[in-house]
Amino acid sequence: MPNVPRPFPAPSDLLGESLHLLRLTGTLYCRAELTAPWGIEVPALDGLMALLVVTSGHCLLEVDGAEPRLLRQGSLTLIPHGIPHRLRSDPGADVEPLFDIPVEQVSERYEIMRHGGGGDLTHTTYGVVHFDHVAAQRLVAQLPEVLHIDAWDEDTANWLSSTLRLISREALALRPGGETVITRLADILVVQAIRSWLDSAPEANRGWLAALRDEQVGQALALLHRAPERQWSVASLAREVGMSRSAFSARFTDLVGESAMRYLAHWRMQLARMHLRRTSEPLSVVARRFGYQSEAAFCRAFKRAFGVPPGNIRQASDEVSLTARGWDGAPAR
Template identity: 65%
Template sequence: MRDSHFQPAPLSDPLGEVLHMLRLTGTLYCRAELTAPWGLIMPELVESMMFVIVTSGHGWVVMDGEEPLLVGQGSMILLPHGKSYRLLSNPDARAVPLFDLPVESISERYEIMRHGGGGEMTRATSGVVQFDHVAARRLVSLLPPVLRLDAWNDDGGHWLQSTLGLIAREASAMRPGGETVMTRLADVLVIQAIRTWLDEAPEANLGWLAALRDRQVGRALALIHRRPEQDWSIAELAGEAGMSRSAFSARFTELVGQPAAQYLSQWRLHLARAQLLETRESVGTVARRAGYQSEAAFGRAFKQFFGIPPGGVRKLAA
């Protein structure tokens, strides 16, 4: 969890808990000052999420397989899957690879880029973020290629503009704790865009997301997510959900797309893999935290699922 003082929410809000797990890492910001005509080719960034917020002027987001999207002042575009895209002054503008352009580094996580032909000015802030929790990654995998948020049109006022101003001030001042503040502000921007999609998109009421919203199955999922190391039986999960074993099993499989026992096993293994990559804890310790009584049983399950033994994961990442 991002905060040692975090108290779990009531089990009535499993989707809210997943949103809480959207803790960002590896955040980088770039403020772009672009004069028409201009064009940028943004590279593909594996397991990353990219966003662009236009603070003045306008630009076009062009992705393969998608209609060109006009982004006006106050609009935020979120690209959840790190796919390459072009950001252009007009759909026909010539584009230059991002990494070919010089930048002014303000701090380790903030830079300024100036580019273009000297015409009309567009200002934008872009960011690259990653998620470090299994639940967050699963949620992100369900998002569409592009999310749009026109926050300045909301009744809440200019909260997006204010948030960007805070990010810029923290980056330029480089005060102690500045990176932490910037990361939390990115949380606000990205999570608000995802919440808007969850509230409005019909596909957000399908599959795993529908299961999280379901009063009974959602409760069982929340328990699995909170205490994956517990030796849950299907009967126990059904009891917590207030259902018979057979009715629970059928409804869980219908909503989630796999049986509860299989979901629990795979959830544990994904958590274990993340811990192996992100910590230096022994394989035995990771196995116990994943709910396995023996390291050998954990190793067999891990290799069967991922095709590589637990120790091999760290070697590949090194």
């Protein structure tokens, strides 16, 4: 039977796969009822993304080194890297540290904040989220410090407006299942905001995102992503994508920023760490799953990558959670 060339996904499909992996985990939502004057100082939230939807009223967003930005009703703002920022009703309003403001804890992952001086009312829904998958982390790493969507095309604006209204209604009503509805809707909003950025931002044509769009390097990345357990080499990847070894190696490193074998090792380790947190498989099975011939070789590579043996990651996974009591190590309220 003749060999049939393996079909490769189009570059847009590779981006689509990465967006598909943008699943929010460890999500905490705060519905805020804010009356002017008010101000909130949000500290650094390392490893987390903040999501802010203004469902009524308006506020100012301040980030060091940038001009204050007016956030209007219906706007969506992502702060992908968890940098410190301030939210105010107006430029002169005093700010209070976020974790000094009392909240009503409705559930482990949902809280209500009522704060301010009794004037004009602003409603916001503020989410703090985390992405586990290495593809999602790679994509998020290229996003700007603040990603703000205020003006949408007509078609997008229609469904966005409906989605924001539904979030607002769920946040206000707190009906059974409301947390799940808001979380799923937030998935959609985050992906749509990133898609909008991908379509328009010059930075989206650099680095790993540019590599996904490249015909040969994108094909190689697809192979590594889908079969990390295979014993890949630079030569075998070059053959698969129809390039010479030297040309492929140079192009991969130029676009991705690291060699193909270093990328594969990092990809395997990140997948393995995520897998260890979710399963109780023996380490020998995990090692084979991610391309290592022995448990000892896997453990050595894991410790080089993360500074601790894989067993430590598995133990820690039972202890780490993002809850209203403290956002990823923030002081308890």
